[in-house]
Amino acid sequence: xxxxxxxxxxxQPAAGVPAKFQRLIVTxxxxxxxxxxxxxxxxxxxxxxxxxxxxxxxxxxxxxxDVLRLPPPDCSALFYALLLKDLGCSxxxxxxxxxxxxxxxxxxxxxRMIDWTNxxxxxKHCWNNCVPEGSPLEKLLKIAAIVKQGPAxxxxxxxxxxxxxxxxxxMLQLPEATxxxxxxxxxxxxxRGNPHGLKGERISLLGRVCCLAQTVEVFFTAxxxxxxxxxxxxxxxxxxxxxxxxxxLTLRRESIFWERLLSANLFAxxxxxxxxxxxxLADDDCLDRVAEAFALVVDAKSPWxxxxxxxxxxxxxxxxxxxxxxxxxERDLRRTALLHDIGKLGVSNLILDKRGKPTDVxxxxxxxxxxxxxxxxxxxxxxxxLAEVAGAHHExxxxxxxxxxxxxxxxxxxxxxxxxxxxxxxxxAARPYRDAMPWDQIRQILANDAGRGVDPDCxxxxxRWQDRHELAxxxxxxxxxxxxxxxxx
Numbered sequence: 184x185x186x187x188x189x190x191x192x193x194x195q196p197a198a199g200v201p202a203k204f205q206r207l208i209v210t211x212x213x214x215x216x217x218x219x220x221x222x223x224x225x226x227x228x229x230x231x232x233x234x235x236x237x238x239x240x241x242x243x244x245x246x247x248x249d250v251l252r253l254p255p256p257d258c259s260a261l262f263y264a265l266l267l268k269d270l271g272c273s274x275x276x277x278x279x280x281x282x283x284x285x286x287x288x289x290x291x292x293x294x295r296m297i298d299w300t301n302x303x304x305x306x307k308h309c310w311n312n313c314v315p316e317g318s319p320l321e322k323l324l325k326i327a328a329i330v331k332q333g334p335a336x337x338x339x340x341x342x343x344x345x346x347x348x349x350x351x352x353x354m355l356q357l358p359e360a361t362x363x364x365x366x367x368x369x370x371x372x373x374x375r376g377n378p379h380g381l382k383g384e385r386i387s388l389l390g391r392v393c394c395l396a397q398t399v400e401v402f403f404t405a406x407x408x409x410x411x412x413x414x415x416x417x418x419x420x421x422x423x424x425x426x427x428x429x430x431x432l433t434l435r436r437e438s439i440f441w442e443r444l445l446s447a448n449l450f451a452x453x454x455x456x457x458x459x460x461x462x463x464l465a466d467d468d469c470l471d472r473v474a475e476a477f478a479l480v481v482d483a484k485s486p487w488x489x490x491x492x493x494x495x496x497x498x499x500x501x502x503x504x505x506x507x508x509x510x511x512x513e514r515d516l517r518r519t520a521l522l523h524d525i526g527k528l529g530v531s532n533l534i535l536d537k538r539g540k541p542t543d544v545x546x547x548x549x550x551x552x553x554x555x556x557x558x559x560x561x562x563x564x565x566x567x568x569l570a571e572v573a574g575a576h577h578e579x580x581x582x583x584x585x586x587x588x589x590x591x592x593x594x595x596x597x598x599x600x601x602x603x604x605x606x607x608x609x610x611x612a613a614r615p616y617r618d619a620m621p622w623d624q625i626r627q628i629l630a631n632d633a634g635r636g637v638d639p640d641c642x643x644x645x646x647r648w649q650d651r652h653e654l655a656x657x658x659x660x661x662x663x664x665x666x667x668x669x670x671x672x
Contacts, residue, residue, distance in 0.1 A: 203596035204508065207515035207572060208470070210565040215463040218470075219266050220453050221562035222477055226269040228529040228555070229276065229484070231292030233404055236397075238449045241265035243403075244396035245456040246440060250430045251392075256358070259461040261389045263357050264364035266453075268393050270476075271348030271365070273483040273528060275340045277668055280532035282332070284314040284325050287532045295401045298418070300375050341369050342378030347483070351476045356469075364389035368397070371422045383424075391424045395431065398422070400444075408441055450562065467514065474521040481524050485535040486664035487614055488527070490657045494612075496520035498645070499604035501652060503597075505644035512597070515569065520601055523573040526555025538615045553577050554586040572598045576605050581635045599638035603629070603645050606637060612657055619658045622649060 223237035230236070244265040248258050272291075280287040290312050297304040306326070313325035349362040367381065367390025374382030376394075386394075395415065403411035412435060419428040434440060446452050465473070478492035499520040503513050527535070530552055534545045541549060557574025560566045574586065575598045582590035594602075610628065613619040620628075626646065633639040 204512055206512055207519060207569040207597065208565055209568075213465045213470075213563065213565045214454075214457075215465045215469065216262070216266075216454065216457045217450070218465060218473055218563050218566075219263065220450055221559060221566075222473070222525070223266045223269075224562065225477065225480070225525050225528050225559050226267070226272060228288070229272045229480075230269055230295075231286075231288030231290075232295075232401070235449045236400060236404070237266050237269065238453045239404065239444045240268070240393075240397045240400040241453055242444055242449075242456060243399055244392050246434060246437075247392050247396065247427065247430060250433065251388075255458055255460060257360065257389065258458040260358040260360035261364065261392060262456070262458055262461075263352070264361045264389055264393055265396060267348070267352055267355075267357075267361070268365055268368050268397060269348065270351045270480060271344040271346070273480050274343050274347050276484050277486060277532045277536055278340060280536065281668075282325070282329055283309075283312050284317065284321070285312050285533065288529075289315075295398075296405065298422075300371070300421075338377050345369065345378055351479060354476050354479075355472055360387070360389055363387045364393050366390070368393050370394065372424050373421045376422070386424075391427055395423045395427050399431065403441075403444065408435070470518060471514070474518040477525060478521040481522075481528060484528055485532055486661065486668050487536060487612070488524070489661050489664040491608060491612065492521050492524055494608045494657055495523065495601070495604050498608055498648070498654070499601050501648040502600050502604055502641060502644045505647050506596075506600075506640075516597060516600065519569050519573050519597075520604065522560060522569075523556060523576050523601060523605065524552065525559055525573075526552040526557070529555045536615055540616050550577070550585045557586075572601060576601050578602065579636045580638065584636075596638075596641075599641045600644075603637045603641040607645060607654070611654055612661055619656060622654055625654075 220238055224234050227234050227236045241262065244261060245258070248261055253261065276287045276291075279290050283290045293308060293312050297308050299305055299308075309326045309329055310322060313329070314321045317325075345366045345368060348368075349366040352362040352365055353359070364387055366378075367387050370376040370379065370381045370386045370390060371394070372383060372386070372391070374380050376386075398418070399411045399415055401411075402414045412432060415423060415428050415431055419425050443452050475493075478496070482489055482492050496517045500513055500517050503516055508516070530548055534541060534548055537545070553574045553576060557570045560570035560573055563570075572595070575584075575589070575594065578584035578587065578589055578594050578598065580591040580594065580599075582588055606629065607625055610620045610625045611622070626649075629637055629642050629645070633642050
């Protein structure tokens, strides 16, 4: 697990170090929970939930833990399971968008509002969400395709999501109880849940708490407390552990608690329920793991962006080394590159995976993702500079970039490095509407844009790195992901 560390872990800006080489993270004490709480917002938008869903779910789940008098190790494991329950959620985004012919965020959000074990509700959900602007015939054809998939396909989708989330939790070196709770998230008390159809107490207690807490949050946010409690009662003994529902009902009169779920500062609220004695500070290795873990979440959103973030990080570090970049800044840059596209989780796969070029309206949606990235990352106080760099990766020297439209004088060196790495990597991979480009073509396009779009010195550094390392294509891995998706449809 992340460990508590002394204050010398992070190097403060040193006198005499050139401004362009100053660290992007300069504080010695970053709470692991602060990072996870902030990044949980990315999971919210991936699932189509209002911002703060995971945090509100955690507040509900931790209040239940208080009533249950769970021991401290279980409380700590539950705390992170609640915040990270949706770690695997991006893995089914492309499939949802394709099957429904609709925005995956809207489909996922709507699915949380129904009892998907009820055939009638499922058919109504499909009718309401399949091809929203389509004709009745188009809707029927989509519904027929979904029905043809059968229950086994649904179980497979949830199995992939839950297993992926559990594995990423293990990658973060969280307790095995956290991973198990994430794995059990969609299991139901009556044995009709997924992915393994576990029944009753065969489902981990922490998983049962997560399942109840997330459903209560969804209905509380949408319709209020009484509606949320009514759903819990209706599904008592079916979806939910009856004893947990009974405990939940004892909280009905705790008005102060429910008001806290409506707080404008949920980050302050979640910090209050972090288990005492288990506050963790993130060391350098932990920060690396967090960046690597969420890069996996981002890159799983679309088969066309598979491995993009990890490849951008590799190129950015390679370019920075040509300038004699200090090792500590190089490490920060790698983390920034891994997280730079986290805002893309908020863009529909209908747009990301579209075979033709995006329309102006669709392109406007794509252009929002750097702003989303910055907003998510800047929720961590120590990530302020890192967030600005990540949010500026589509800015241009001539001021015609996005999302802020700043010009050369406002674009620091480290952002210029990230930009040239991002553009280069994107062109080296295939897109639904074009083939991957060879290095000579990439270099020519970048050379034509040098001084206007990309920094000439960074381009020359990229060329030097390429001459020594030769940019490897991820096309084979990318197309393998596309084939895997198509094989499941």
